[in-house]
Amino acid sequence: IDPTLDLYVEIEKLKKEKNAVILAHYYQEPDIQDIADYIGDSLGLSQQAAKTDASMIVFAGVHFMAETAKILSPEKKVLLPDLKAGCSLSDSCPPVLFAKFKEKYPDHLVITYVNCSAELKALSDIVCTSSNAVQIVESLPKDQKIIFGPDKNLGKYVAKKTGRNLVLWNGACMVHEIFSRQRIIKLQERHPNAKFIAHPECEDAVLELADYAGSTTGLLKYTINSPATEFIVATESGIIHQMQKENPGKTFIPAPPDNSCACNDCPHMKRNTLEKLYLCMKNELPEITIPLDIIEKARIPIARMLDISA
Ligand code: 13P
Numbered sequence: 001i002d003p004t005l006d007l008y009v010e011i012e013k014l015k016k017e018k019n020a021v022i023l024a025h026y027y028q029e030p031d032i033q034d035i036a037d038y039i040g041d042s043l044g045l046s047q048q049a050a051k052t053d054a055s056m057i058v059f060a061g062v063h064f065m066a067e068t069a070k071i072l073s074p075e076k077k078v079l080l081p082d083l084k085a086g087c088s089l090s091d092s093c094p095p096v097l098f099a100k101f102k103e104k105y106p107d108h109l110v111i112t113y114v115n116c117s118a119e120l121k122a123l124s125d126i127v128c129t130s131s132n133a134v135q136i137v138e139s140l141p142k143d144q145k146i147i148f149g150p151d152k153n154l155g156k157y158v159a160k161k162t163g164r165n166l167v168l169w170n171g172a173c174m175v176h177e178i179f180s181r182q183r184i185i186k187l188q189e190r191h192p193n194a195k196f197i198a199h200p201e202c203e204d205a206v207l208e209l210a211d212y213a214g215s216t217t218g219l220l221k222y223t224i225n226s227p228a229t230e231f232i233v234a235t236e237s238g239i240i241h242q243m244q245k246e247n248p249g250k251t252f253i254p255a256p257p258d259n260s261c262a263c264n265d266c267p268h269m270k271r272n273t274l275e276k277l278y279l280c281m282k283n284e285l286p287e288i289t290i291p292l293d294i295i296e297k298a299r300i301p302i303a304r305m306l307d308i309s310a
């Protein structure tokens with residue numbers, strides 16, 4: 001790339017030229033969030049992908065999110081700046097093994113967290129996100145038997161909130177599993193007025209300490225609506241950019257991980273850069289492609305989720 005190029009200007013030009021929309025997740029680097037047409041949580045992003053009239057969707061997020069956009073808008077070109085932007089949670093649930101697991105529970109309904117591959121969605125009855133998982137489980141009859149995967153932490157959280165007994169797949173997110181309960185308690189002692197907020201992908205022992213748990217959009221809204229001025233935030237650090245923009249004057253402290261060498265960045269989300277975003281729009285590559293039969297099967301559980309959350 002020519003180092004004299006102003007990538008902000010060039011990306012804006014490409015957006016118009018190609019009738020493209022940039023959808024970004026809150027965990028993207030600040031530059032990408034600032035140039036996006038829409039920033040949101042997984043539910044918001046899929047709702048936008050379903051309704052956009054742009055002809056090209058540039059997905060600044062990870063692979064499963066871009067796949068979901070493609071499933072909802074198969075006639076559109078869906079681009080992902082770096083195809084290697086995966087997800088440890090999605091990787092923790094290979095579809096072949098999940099199909100075998102599912103066979104053991106033939107009378108169970110399968111609810112999968114959106115953080116999974118298109119193939120896994122094709123094996124599911126309903127998809128959910130962290131913002132509607134409780135609502136989706138509660139929309140089902142009380143005696144309905146349910147398998148929930150791939151995130152065991154979100155699964156435990158939903159089971160606790162709904163009082164339902166869920167059969168859980170043993171998967172987890174590498175970013176949300178590293179928070180240290182002990183170090184968070186120490187930090188709370190030093191900041192007695194701070195609210196502790198956490199994503200439900202965190203472990204039970206961490207969620208127990210939370211004043212509020214919710215999706216990234218839920219966490220952001222909480223910081224806006226709360227009279228508190230200090231927050232300890234247990235999720236990927238990218239969200240803090242929006243929290244600071246929306247709440248000038250409030251303080252946000254990233255929750256400490258259990259190992260001082262670790263950080264709260266998702267290595268998958270952070271694979272995308274402004275340079276890669278520019279190149280992918282210019283070259284219209286890498287593009288997300290999914291076999292038609294998988295698109296057709298995976299669309300049904302996603303459409304159910306969107307109907308229930310409408
Ligand atoms: P939400 O933005 O839907 O809360 O998802 C968080 C996440 O981990 C996405 O990878």
Ligand code: SF4
Nearest residue numbers: 087088089173175266
């Ligand atoms: Fe996956 Fe966790 Fe990264 Fe989200 S933060 S993309 S769940 S590894």
